[in-house]
Every structure is written in C-alpha cells, then in structure tokens.
Amino acid sequence: MSQKKSGDFGTWLMHIFLGFNALIMLYPIIMMALSSFKTNNEIFSAPFALPKSFNLDNFAVIWNETDVPRYFLNSTIVTGISVFVLLVIGTMAAYAVSRYKFRGNIMVSLFFLSGLMLPLRLAIIPLFIQLKALGLVDNLIGLICIYTAMSLPATVFIMTGFLRSLPSELEDSARMDGASELRIMVQIMVPLITPAMVIAGIYNAVPIWNDFFFPLIFIQSPESRTIAQGLTSFFGEYSVNYGVLYAGLTMAALPIMVIFIIQSKRFIAGMTAGAIK
Structure with missing residues (x-):
C-alpha cells in the first residue's frame, strides 16, 4: 500500500513539474498573442495585463497596409518546397543506404553524417560566390537549395534509423510477387515510415521557417523577403508600433504551431518508436 502511495505521489510530483515547465514555455507565446490585441499605450502602461478589448485592428493593419502577406507567401513557398524536396531525396538516400549492401555503403553513410558536424554558416563566403555565379542570389530558389543541402544529412540520419528497423522479409515477399524496387519503396516502405517522415518534416520546417541568417545574406529585394526577415522592417529608427x-x-508563429498540433500524434508515435528501437 505504501509503495502505491509513493508511486502516486511521484506521479503527481512529475505532473506538477511538467505543468510548471509547460507554463514557463508557453508564457512568452501567450503574452505575445495577448499583446497583439493591444495598442502601444496599453503595452507600455500595462504590459502583463489582459487587453481592454480583443479587437483585430493590428491584424488588419498587418494584412492590408504592409507587405507581410507577401513575406508570408515567400516563407510558405520556401519552407514547403524545401521540406518536400528533403523528404523525397532524404527518403531515397536513406532507403539506398539502409536496405542495400554495396561497396562504399559505410562511406556514403559517413558522408551524410559529416554534414551534421559541419555548419553551413562557416562556408558563407564561398557559398555566396557560388550562388552568385549561378544567378541564385536574391532568388527564392537559392534559399531552397541552401536549406535542402543544409538539412539533408539530418533527414537521412532520421530516416535511415527507421528503415533499418524494418524486416527484410517485406521486400523479399514483394520481389517474389514481381514488384519493382521503386514500387517496393513507395507502396510498402514509405507507409511504414510515415511517423519518421513527420519527425523529419517538423524537425526541418521549424528552423527553415524561422531562419533569419540566410535570407539576410542572400535576399536583397523587399518583394523576395521571408517572414522572419520582413518583420525587421517594423523596427523604425525613432519609434516602433509594438x-x-x-x-x-x-501570425508568423501560427502556421508551425498548427502543423505541430495536427501532427502531434504522429510526431509522438515516431519519437516513441525511435526510442524503443
């Protein structure tokens, strides 16, 4: 009986700790969302109070009088295409590395792993020269290429671990039935690693969406700015409409939050499966 009470006390203590930790993490986001309904006077006079009225004037100004919709569209294009290309190329590369035995298999795996150890920001000068020679400076395609190259090693690493855990009998039976290698990968393997694809997608989408460094270096024209870069234009020299x-x-944080909430079950299932395997 005492062990049961001790276990219940430990569970409640863990719940209290997790709840307090969640409150600390969510508090800045909540305050940001509440401040979006306030005027500048309200923010400075009562920064931690609730807004006097939940009007949408600030959102109307953002949507109708600024270039934020354009920035939002640019970030959506860059993030969506980058994640799609990453999942396609990363899945194919991970499938080849994990399911086929060939000379140089280990070297290919180490090549992708080395990409996790070398930050792309260290090569910013030669990267700028290369993109300028290709005509991809001040171009969203250039950002997509950068994010794809930067995030591919992590994607291959995540996908390889899941693919290696699948039994080889699945492929053997499909080959006996006359299925091609492409069909085996697309129709048999990909549905089984959907949780891993969700993990890789969210893992890469968040830093790509929030990135400020590469757009600052490679994007010059206002119409090509991403949301993280474009919001810096709201900081005036003498005043800021907070x-x-x-x-x-x-608005910039909302899409990633919605995607994570929608895919949270698959994300947690994939993380749990990866921990068990």
Whole structure:
C-alpha cells in the first residue's frame, strides 16, 4: 500500500513539474498573442495585463497596409518546397543506404553524417560566390537549395534509423510477387515510415521557417523577403508600433504551431518508436 502511495505521489510530483515547465514555455507565446490585441499605450502602461478589448485592428493593419502577406507567401513557398524536396531525396538516400549492401555503403553513410558536424554558416563566403555565379542570389530558389543541402544529412540520419528497423522479409515477399524496387519503396516502405517522415518534416520546417541568417545574406529585394526577415522592417529608427509587430509575430508563429498540433500524434508515435528501437 505504501509503495502505491509513493508511486502516486511521484506521479503527481512529475505532473506538477511538467505543468510548471509547460507554463514557463508557453508564457512568452501567450503574452505575445495577448499583446497583439493591444495598442502601444496599453503595452507600455500595462504590459502583463489582459487587453481592454480583443479587437483585430493590428491584424488588419498587418494584412492590408504592409507587405507581410507577401513575406508570408515567400516563407510558405520556401519552407514547403524545401521540406518536400528533403523528404523525397532524404527518403531515397536513406532507403539506398539502409536496405542495400554495396561497396562504399559505410562511406556514403559517413558522408551524410559529416554534414551534421559541419555548419553551413562557416562556408558563407564561398557559398555566396557560388550562388552568385549561378544567378541564385536574391532568388527564392537559392534559399531552397541552401536549406535542402543544409538539412539533408539530418533527414537521412532520421530516416535511415527507421528503415533499418524494418524486416527484410517485406521486400523479399514483394520481389517474389514481381514488384519493382521503386514500387517496393513507395507502396510498402514509405507507409511504414510515415511517423519518421513527420519527425523529419517538423524537425526541418521549424528552423527553415524561422531562419533569419540566410535570407539576410542572400535576399536583397523587399518583394523576395521571408517572414522572419520582413518583420525587421517594423523596427523604425525613432519609434516602433509594438502592437502591429506582435500581431505579425503571432501570425508568423501560427502556421508551425498548427502543423505541430495536427501532427502531434504522429510526431509522438515516431519519437516513441525511435526510442524503443
């Protein structure tokens, strides 16, 4: 009986700790969202209070009087295409590395792993020269190429671990039935590693969406700016409309939050499966 009470006490203590930790993590996001409904006077006079009215004036200003919709579209294009290309190329590369035995298999695996150890920001000068020679500076395609190259090693690493855990009998039976290698990968393997693809997608989408460094270096024209870069234009030399700024930040954070909430079950299932395997 005492062991049961001790276990219940430990469970409650863990719940209290996790709840307190969640409150600390969510508090800045909540305050940002609440501040988006305030005016500048409200923010400075009562920064931690609830807004007097939940009006959408700041969001109307953001959407109708600024270039944030364009920035939002640019970030959506860059993030969506980058993640799609990453999942396609990363899945094929991981499938080849994990399911086929060939000379140089280990070297190919080490090549991808080395990409996790070398940050791309260290090669920013030669990278800028190369993209300029290709005509991809101030071009969203250049950003997509950078993010794909930068995130591919992590994607291959995640996908390889899951693919190696699948039994080889699945492929053998499909080959006996006359299925091609492409069909085996697409129709048999890919549905089984969907949780891993969700993990890889969210893992890469968040830093790509929030990235400020590469757009600052490679994007020059205002119409090609991403959301993280474009929101810096709200910081004026003498004054800042913080209510409008917080509205823009809330809109920028909303898509990733919605995607994570929708895919949270698959994300947790994939993380749990990866931990068990």
